[in-house]
């Protein structure tokens with residue numbers, strides 16, 4: 001059993017942060033790695049990135065968006081409540097080097113994942129440009145935290161309620177056109193966002209890393225459910241990733257495989273409401 | 275005199291009752307022995323006659339021409355017209371040559387003699403007679419769920435023997451002096467002895483006898499490929515079907531469990547030394563039990579949230595009820611083993627770190643990496659690995675969706691690629707999940723199907739279609755990238771390959787398509803590298819499995835042992851257990867000769 005030691009609602013109750021007591025994981029986890037949790041006996045196993053950790057206090061932080069049955073169930077939990085299973089750290093850690101100028105792009109809850117990695121790039125001595133986007137002002141998360149670690153930070157909202165109006169690709173394009181020292185783009189967010197970013201960076205020949213989120217069960221390479229096509233090869237995102245060379249990813253296949261259970265997911269949520 | 279009830283009175287009968295709702299058997303009750311005795315006369319003297327305990331087996335005519343009070347010398351066999359007194363048989367008790375009574379001259383099978391000279395009662399079979407008799411008992415089937423009903427539930431298919439059936443089946447064993455069956459058993463269970471104990475109705479003792487060699491008999495009785503092991507070599511099998519050793523094993527283990535006769539063994543004095551076991555499959559469980567028994571502190575680390583390995587996440591409920599697996603694991607807990615689930619060794623703790631806290635480490639992580647064929651369309655929606663399909667169904671209980679949150683893969687027409695136990699399990703699960711049509715596509719012929727005979731048989735009964743000598747070449751998708759068909763090519767069998775099975779060869783131009791909306795790839799598993807990434811000095815062979823010293827199962831790292839599928843590649847439960855035992859023995863030998871730290 002794993003205790004939630006702190007709960008914080010971040011974006012009007014649709015994005016929530018948990019600090020969970022998991023000392024062994026907190027000791028080992030690195031930026032880019034994730035955990036899989038199962039709330040209770042009947043629960044599904046879902047993967048969530050470790051957004052931050054405190055090795056000394058034995059605490060890991062997860063930030064999740066409420067999108068379906070499990071995340072809705074998690075919203076109903078409070079500080080002091082228990083989560084039945086938490087397993088990790090899973091996946092490869094992000095490979096962080098001092099490369100110079102890097103652009104870190106995050107969309108939606110992707111920002112939560114981005115933050116841990118961006119912090120590591122910052123600590124490794126890179127010049128970090130952050131571009132974070134959300135549907136609107138209320139959905140924007142971690143602005144202050146990102147501000148602390150980014151040398152420049154641009155914010156976009158789809159509806160223009162805050163920051164620049166439009167998608168994250170807008171400011172990214174401007175940067176790519178104006179700065180010649182960008183060594184790397186790291187993007188994490190909705191599949192369509194990552195796909196469009198990679199179209200752009202490919203044109204500018206800037207290496208781009210994306211963090212993929214296929215449907216997972218075990219997270220240890222045992223089921224093959226998380227397989228993604230990278231170039232001509234099939235990879236298991238939970239052990240070979242979740243970070244991959246964004247220019248090689250088959251985004252349409254990922255989108256397709258992630259939609260297998262759309263109807264069941266709806267049914268499951270309805271069942272839980274009833 | 276021989277009433278209709280005779281059949282039921284001849285045995286000390288065990289009444290094994292089944293609940294009509296859940297099919298659980300309960301209330302095992304003993305009835306007193308009642309033999310049919312009647313009085314007759316021989317040379318003027320009154321004697322008792324008893325009926326053979328074997329009669330009902332052979333369905334012998336019960337109209338023996340003897341009536342109460344008859345003078346036996348006068349009674350003739352209606353068939354051959356000879357006296358039913360057989361004077362040529364020597365009394366087995368006193369050795370006198372004349373005057374034995376053989377009442378069932380009709381069947382020539384009467385095993386009960388009364389020596390008319392001295393009145394000795396002789397359960398009168400010569401060894402040769404007995405052999406003949408035993409060979410007449412047909413192999414007993416297990417009662418099982420109705421074929422039509424069972425495809426709509428997930429309950430276990432066979433109910434197992436009743437005490438009565440077990441006695442009959444045990445009666446078939448010839449108690450060989452040089453038992454071949456034992457040689458076929460990977461852990462050399464003392465088979466004739468445990469069967470003899472069953473025949474004496476000492477079911478509990480029979481279970482304990484098996485447990486001297488095999489700690490998980492209720493599991494092995496269900497899943498071992500007996501037809502390739504003990505039963506393959508059984509002498510009875512040369513003439514008839516072999517003794518159903520597996521079913522008997524299952525029966526006594528279930529009996530012991532249901533009658534609450536399983537006792538936690540006395541643990542040896544604590545040695546103060548500690549063992550870490552990685553993986554809670556059959557290999558790991560065996561090491562844990564053996565070492566705990568010897569007084570070592572044992573901690574099992576399991577990556578998943580549930581223990582049992584393939585027994586839990588792979589083999590379905592209708593073949594191996596999860597309550598049985600959990601019973602065995604509770605047994606280990608009661609012995610004092612610690613179990614840590616949600617611990618992926620490698621990323622969370624390395625083997626090096628374990629060695630700081632433990633005196634020995636055992637690696638029993640199985641072969642958990644699903645293999646794909648790398649053909650076009652394999653990543654289409656609704657193409658699954660068997661591992662994913664079975665994990666969803668078994669570990670995550672997707673068959674109870676939406677009560678359980680994990681969704682179940684849907685398909686009306688399901689194609690399963692492969693011919694092993696895994697393929698049968700997927701196909702039969704899909705049938706139970708409500709698919710209209712389930713087809714197994716296998717590249718060799720029926721003869722080469724590697725699955726247990728019983729599983730193939732059950733799959734056939736349940737309406738699974740077998741498309742043999744076919745191999746997929748490509749998966750074809752719909753407009754929205756879901757699978758709609760598999761293109762296959764026909765195969766023929768060529769010369770035998772290294773495994774002794776005939777090699778399948780594609781027949782050029784014989785391509786055809788099989789329609790389906792769900793495909794499950796069950797063509798095998800490989801070694802999962804997740805543990806090895808953090809342990810570069812662990813020596814692997816060219817296929818990625820761990821190299822061990824076959825005598826001790828020790829790896830290239832000192833005090834680190836390995837066994838089961840991660841050493842041999844996908845094999846069987848009993849081989850994994852056997853490997854665990856070798857490692858435990860070697861560990862113990864080494865640790866007990868070392869001074870305390």
Ligand SMILES: Cc1cc2nc3c(=O)[nH]c(=O)nc-3n(C[C@H](O)[C@H](O)[C@H](O)COP(=O)(O)OP(=O)(O)OC[C@H]3O[C@@H](n4cnc5c(N)ncnc54)[C@H](O)[C@@H]3O)c2cc1C
Pocket residue numbers: 034044045046047048049050063064065066067068069070071072109112113212213214215216217242258259262265266269
């Ligand atoms: C490596 C990785 C890291 C992730 N990190 C985060 C994170 O930090 N914060 C966050 O909010 N989300 C994260 N996600 C996505 C998150 O796992 C899903 O949002 C979550 O599983 C939804 O579950 P649900 O029951 O609430 O919704 P559902 O109604 O079940 O599904 C909603 C959508 O979530 C996705 N999804 C469903 N089940 C799974 C599953 N078992 N595995 C992966 N995706 C699934 C599907 O695309 C689906 O369409 C991550 C995913 C991956 C693979």
Ligand SMILES: Cc1cc2nc3c(=O)[nH]c(=O)nc-3n(C[C@H](O)[C@H](O)[C@H](O)COP(=O)(O)OP(=O)(O)OC[C@H]3O[C@@H](n4cnc5c(N)ncnc54)[C@H](O)[C@@H]3O)c2cc1C
Pocket residue numbers: 496497498499552553554555556557558575576577578581582583584585588589617618619620638639640641642664695696699726802804805837838839840844845846847848850
């Ligand atoms: C569907 C199916 C049906 C089968 N049917 C039969 C049958 O009828 N008869 C038969 O004899 N055999 C059968 N087998 C084969 C048999 O189950 C295996 O040979 C046997 O289970 C191997 O045992 P094991 O202990 O080596 O590993 P496993 O049973 O595979 O257990 C390994 C355990 O280690 C855990 N693990 C893996 N990596 C780590 C890690 N890094 N850290 C911690 N834990 C880890 C896994 O989660 C797993 O629980 C079947 C297999 C399958 C998949």
Ligand code: SF4
Pocket residue numbers: 446447448449450453454455456465466469507508509510517519
């Ligand atoms: S070989 Fe068959 S008959 Fe002989 S002891 Fe073994 S089970 Fe009995």
Ligand code: FES
Pocket residue numbers: 215216217218219220221222223224225226227236237238239
């Ligand atoms: S989640 Fe099962 S293999 Fe990746």
